[in-house]
Amino acid sequence: MPSALYKLDNFLFKSVSIAPLVIFRLVFGSLLLYSTFRTWQKGWIKELYLDPSYHFSFFSWLKPLGAEGMYLVFALLIFSSLGIILGFLYRFSTLLFLLLFIYVELLDKTYYLNHYYLVTILTFWLALVPANRWYALDVLLFPRIKSATCSNWHIAIFKVQLSIVYFFAGLAKVNPDWLFKAQPMATWLPGKYELPILGQWMHYKETAFLFSWAGCVYDLSIWLFLWIKRTRALAYIAVLIFHILTSILFPRIGMFPLIMITSTIIFFSPSWHQKLLSYLPFSEPGLEENSPEISSTRRKWISGALVFYFLLQLYLPFRYLQYPGNLFWHEKGYRFSWRVMLMEKNGYTSIIVKDPKTGIQKEVKQDDYLTAFQKQQMRSQPDMISQFAKHIGDEFSTKHGYAPEVYVKSRLSLNGRRSQIFTDDTINIYLLKDPMNSNWILPLKE
Secondary structure, eight states, X not given: OOHHHHHHHHHHHXXXXXXXXXXXXXXXXXXXXXXXXHHHHXXXXXXXXXXXXXXXXXXXXXXXXXHHXXXXXXXXXXXXXXXXXXXXXXXXXXXXXXXXXXXXXXTOGGGOOHHXXXXXXXXXXXXXXXXXXXXXXXXXXXXXXXXSEEEHHHHHHHHHHHHHHXXXXXXXXXXXXXXXXXXXXXXXXXXXXXXXXXXXXXXXXHHHHHHHHHHHHHHHHHHHHHHSHHHHXXXXXXHHHHHHHHHHHOGGGTTHHHHHHHHGGGGSOHHHHHHHHHTSTTOOTTOOOOOOOOOHXXXXXXXXXXXXXXXXXXXXXXXXXXXXXXXXXXXXXXXXSOOOSOOOEEEEEEEEEEOTTTOOEXXXXXXXXXXXXXXXXXXTOHHHHHHHHXXXXXXXXXXXXXXXXXXXXXXXXXXXXXXXXXXXXXXXXXXXXXXXXXXXXXXXXX
């Protein structure tokens, strides 16, 4: 066996303490429970999924289930997250949470956030790893699974995934707007003048540059320092400071800071996690090792799947290169690429429907279909604009028996630039078979 493949095999399948995986299950499961309960408690189920008459679904056939159905979905999310924490029917609980979470996430692009995507990925891997072999109710139900060890890849996959998030978030900041114009920080920070202590510095352009460069350096390097034993403790202090600060300055970022603060503890040593476990009730510090043997065939399949997944994660952030123009302007390939808070768009977007038989045209009253937040998100995202225009056109066709002409008038500014025309309002986008690969979005004039 070539030395490189031998080293990879040894790294992936060597036996290590399961303690980091167990702690991750407990902490991440608790985070899932808190986040789901918070959504219910704040009334967001009704506000986000029941009140709107239209949803920007990722798939046209995917719809909310109605009041009883949606509350049942979130009740099952709560119970399945409890199953993850307790390690009770662990595989079933984790897969149930994953499938229901994906369903909710795909209901409306309006609410897409990078950390929802991250939660999906981490839960996916959590469903595949044996995090229920220790300190779990499943151990009482199925004693034969009890073990103090697991394969190294079971833990390393989470470290690699978090490293990918940080690295690509930092790489995305290596752009002229962020580094040389301090945008969008220079637009956002002056609005934080009411913050105690920090507020008095927020209006300075130098502060915007400091935050921009510090954020870029942090994201590009922090994952490396978390991997290195000597720098890990200081790196985690930096994680705490950075994410607490971002949550204070930008509360709309939601759960992302808390997810990163809790998830990155998996980088700490097995002995650190074992000590943490020893403080918990009913822990078993003297548990014997019981690692099942993995056949060479299965090792090859697992190694191949992990390599494929890694390559996919490398491809997704770079897929925007397939499309000409400014990514922040046309947003093709923007989602699922770990780009966090990199742009500020302002302006307006109007949808015009024209009756081809009478020549009468009118502007769509977006308030009749969309919430304020949906309108805000749609106005600058071409796929959402074309999706809504298609819905309006279909509605007209159903009512009149023939297709209308649908035009979009839009003018936007990007990261402090002067506003400019965003769409070609002479193109009937209702007829476009592939709006995302058509020329109705005008190029950005730098």
